[in-house]
Amino acid sequence: MKALILIDKEYQTDIYEQLHNTIKDYFEQKKFELDEIKIGKEDLAFCMGCFGCWVKKPGECVIDDTMSQINHKFINSDVVICLSPLVFGQFSANIKNALDRWLPNVLPFFITRPDGSTMHPSRYKSYPRQIVIAYAEDIKDEDAELVVDIVKKHRRSMDVIVYKNSQAKLLESLNNIDMMRVGDEL
Amino acid sequence: MSIVSRRVILVNGSPKIKSNQSVSELFVNLQENSMKEAGIDVGRINVRDSITLGKTQEDYLEMSQADAIIFTFPLYIFCLPGILMRFLQDYQQFLMKQNLTIEKEQKIFAVVNCGFPEPDINEEAVRVIKSFSRQIGALFGFGVMIGGGGMFLGTIDAPFMKKTKAELYNAFDQMSEMIIKMELSPMENRFIKPNFPRKLYLFAADREWISAAKKNGLKKRDLYRRPYLK
């Protein structure tokens, strides 16, 4: 089993260190093969909104940088853990750049989900289990609620944990998640 | 009665390289019309240009001195695009480092558009701008959430868009009024979408992807490639 950890180079705070150690231990104990990618300010180009990943080079971003490597690892992992600083209630810039450029992994077309909402169909038959762990030194309740809404209101196969210094709670949340690949419902 | 002059900065946070292809740019143009008509002094900032041309510091200074800022941007994976997060995160750092405080009672508004037909999915992005406003000490006014963003370029002046265009102007005029009166209490968010059947919009969009791919020399089945399967 493979786990990929995405990390923001910009926020290497004390709380990040604690969180990172806990996560590493957790997956090592479960005998996962771990891979880490640290994303810094200069590492990834910004998405250009060109939709080339759908209509020019289907499934791949047209920008030639480390994002293709990240997407390749993403698709071939069992679990992807995104350690994201919580900024204004959402993902930090570096993490969000990677998430924007994840778009090639879905198809351009539109589908209507059972609840009436719109979504894109999946490109692959299955995806890694995705877990976002949001952390910050001081988290306002509103921001914690916001990141949970961003992840949970629109997606069926992504989990979110807000890390507020409690290792016990983090472990409990992790234990409630099935650490294996999910199907094609995004 | 003397007329107090107000200044607003209109920020386009679309990651697109060519701003004439950006739906947000169209909304910024309408905002500019509304603000100018109300006698408000208008400045414009394009986030991508600001970053690539290395002029964020002067733009940040301008933003900090304005009476109001309107952030207009597309929804990217259900929240703000990475490039706009970079711009806002660095702005907050800039304010802290320079020990600057923003203009007293500065107002901030959000105008978010998305590709899916439903305007309400933009709500979380509006809340992010609200959280940002609170953290820099500005007052959040309200958000405009626009669905069916893919339709606006090229149809905005068509007869069937008349009502939608009026709704947009109505929202922007409301912003102008709040800026002039320095109205402090926030207002309700607005939801706007083209007066066009959802099914037809999705159908047309799907056809559009196939025709765009064909223009690039691809076949329909190429769209389904799975390049990362080991």
Ligand SMILES: Cc1cc2nc3c(=O)[nH]c(=O)nc-3n(C[C@H](O)[C@H](O)[C@H](O)COP(=O)(O)O)c2cc1C
């Ligand atoms: C990387 C990426 C992610 C997007 N995510 C969403 C989304 O989550 N929901 C949605 O409705 N539209 C989404 N869109 C579509 C844009 O919001 C839409 O095309 C918008 O009209 C673009 O505005 P602009 O021309 O000002 O950039 C996304 C587009 C891109 C390129």
